Amino acid sequence: MSTSLEIGILGLPNVGKTTLFNALTKAGVETNNCLYSTVEPNVGMVDVPDERLDRLAEMYHPKKITPTSIRFVDIAGLGKGASTGAGLGNKFLSHIRQVDAVVQVVRCFSDENVMHVEGNINPTNDMEILNMELCLADLESLEKRLERTRKLLKGGDKKPLAEIEVLNRLIEMLGNAQPVRKAGLNNDEIDLVKDMNLLTLKPVLYVANIDEKDAADPSGGPLFQAVQEWAASEGAEAIAVCAKLEAEISELPSEESASFLQELGIAEPGLNKLIKAGYRLLDLISFLTAGTPEVRAWTIRRGTKAQQAAGKIHSDIERGFIRAEIVAYSDLMACGSFNGAKDKGLVRLEGKEYIMKDGDVTHFRFNV
Numbered sequence: 064m065s066t067s068l069e070i071g072i073l074g075l076p077n078v079g080k081t082t083l084f085n086a087l088t089k090a091g092v093e094t095n096n097c098l099y100s101t102v103e104p105n106v107g108m109v110d111v112p113d114e115r116l117d118r119l120a121e122m123y124h125p126k127k128i129t130p131t132s133i134r135f136v137d138i139a140g141l142g143k144g145a146s147t148g149a150g151l152g153n154k155f156l157s158h159i160r161q162v163d164a165v166v167q168v169v170r171c172f173s174d175e176n177v178m179h180v181e182g183n184i185n186p187t188n189d190m191e192i193l194n195m196e197l198c199l200a201d202l203e204s205l206e207k208r209l210e211r212t213r214k215l216l217k218g219g220d221k222k223p224l225a226e227i228e229v230l231n232r233l234i235e236m237l238g239n240a241q242p243v244r245k246a247g248l249n250n251d252e253i254d255l256v257k258d259m260n261l262l263t264l265k266p267v268l269y270v271a272n273i274d275e276k277d278a279a280d281p282s283g284g285p286l287f288q289a290v291q292e293w294a295a296s297e298g299a300e301a302i303a304v305c306a307k308l309e310a311e312i313s314e315l316p317s318e319e320s321a322s323f324l325q326e327l328g329i330a331e332p333g334l335n336k337l338i339k340a341g342y343r344l345l346d347l348i349s350f351l352t353a354g355t356p357e358v359r360a361w362t363i364r365r366g367t368k369a370q371q372a373a374g375k376i377h378s379d380i381e382r383g384f385i386r387a388e389i390v391a392y393s394d395l396m397a398c399g400s401f402n403g404a405k406d407k408g409l410v411r412l413e414g415k416e417y418i419m420k421d422g423d424v425t426h427f428r429f430n431v
Contacts (some may be wrong), residue, residue: 068362069106070135070341071162075189078170078273079178079306084137086309086334094398107136111342112335115351115392115422119358129359131349133341138160156200160260164344165194170406171271171286172305185387186271186289195240197262200239204259205230206295226255226323237263245297268344269294269301270337279328300305303342304333344377348421351392353401363419368417373427382431388412392422415430 072080088107091361094170110130120128138158159165169186209230229252234241238302242263243256257265269289282288283303294301312320312332349360350372361375374381390401390410398404419425 064071067422068345069136069162070164070166070344071136071138071159072105072136072166072168073159073193074168075193077168078168078189078255080168080170081137082310083168083272085133086306086313088133090311100238104139107135107137108132109135109338111338111349111362113349113354113360116358116360118396119351119424120391121354122395123353123355123358125355125358127357127359129357131360131362134344135166135341138162143414156197156262159197159265162265164341165265166268166270166341166344168270168306169290170273171277171284171290171303172307184286186382187293189294190269190290191240194242194263198237198240198242199262200264201235203245203354204261204400205234205237205256208259209234220382229255232348247367248282251319253304266344266346267299268337269299270339271303273303275305275308276403277303278308278333282366300340300344302333302336304337309334313348316385327425342404348419348426350419350423352422352426365421367395368415369417369419369425369427372419373423373429376427378425379431380429383429384415385428387417388426389417389423391420392424395424 065253067427072084074080084105084107087109088105113130116128119125133209136158167190167297169189170184171186173184186229187287208228212226215223216227229248233246233256236243236246243261244264244266248256248264253264269290270291271290273283273285277284287303289302290303309332310325312323315323316427318319322333324330342363346365347362348365349362351363352359363372363375369387370381370384373384373387388410389412390404394407395401395404396407398407400407
């Protein structure tokens with residue numbers, strides 16, 4: 064897996080997407096109180112917070128600490144009728160098709176200086192609008208695909224039968240405003256429609272953009288609860304973030320931001336929660352390498368085998384893979400040193416078929 068995996072930030076206009084993007088990336092993109100202040104997508108790389116790197120650095124005193132990162136994309140706001148070309152319409156939808164997962168920002172803050180595209184603050188209504196537009200766009204794509212596939216069947220080819228069954232099922236769901244990700248497709252069925260980049264098949268994280276007064280309250284207020292209920296109905300995750308406050312905090316030096324958060328009674332920056340949730344959304348884990356030159360986190364998909372993980376560092380290491388020398392991060396910390404872990408038999412030699420685990424501190428043995 065390369066760092067090209069992307070999470071798209073989307074929502075209705077004026078929900079705070081670009082403010083959140085700026086807080087994440089410190090990109091300084093201009094925000095305006097108008098319907099389509101974002102036209103072309105803004106893209107930025109964001110480091111994934113990982114306190115394990117700091118602990119390893121205390122142990123190894125490296126010259127360099129390198130966290131892993133995720134690419135975030137700030138996509139133009141969607142309005143009613145986008146699926147039929149209204150607003151930025153098809154251009155907006157094409158940008159969403161290119162990302163791997165979606166963070167949907169839902170407005171849960173009041174500000175008379177920031178107009179609401181629907182005239183009032185109603186998270187459920189906003190989510191219904193966006194869901195409907197994405198469902199309608201997917202419905203159109205699937206109906207066209209079904210028409211082409213049926214022509215193959217008429218030609219005597221029986222192979223499309225399985226695809227037609229899946230297409231009909233998904234078309235019925237989308238017609239009832241149910242996203243494809245709720246269909247419970249198995250891997251074979253997903254493969255049949257994978258090339259379509261269906262908008263409603265992408266994993267989604269809901270982010271309630273709340274008022275500053277609610278930032279220290281874990282419940283986030285009644286508007287956030289509506290977002291939580293919607294997310295729960297899809298088996299998705301919802302978190303509350305005050306984008307305006309996070310943007311202010313992101314501009315402070317680290318020591319000042321820590322004391323500022325403490326004064327507000329906030330245990331962890333909302334951005335950290337968002338980035339970590341995005342990492343989970345993409346089903347990613349990190350393995351770690353540690354030594355005097357560098358302590359580093361490496362991103363892999365959950366389920367990646369040791370030899371493929373070695374390729375994240377260098378293709379030669381993957382090609383000449385012999386063994387992976389691995390100790391669990393928790394065991395390493397408990398023992399106080401690598402040699403201490405080795406003495407207790409906690410350092411393992413694993414082969415190329417070993418499934419990597421999050422937090423594996425790894426040294427690859429290879430020969431080319």
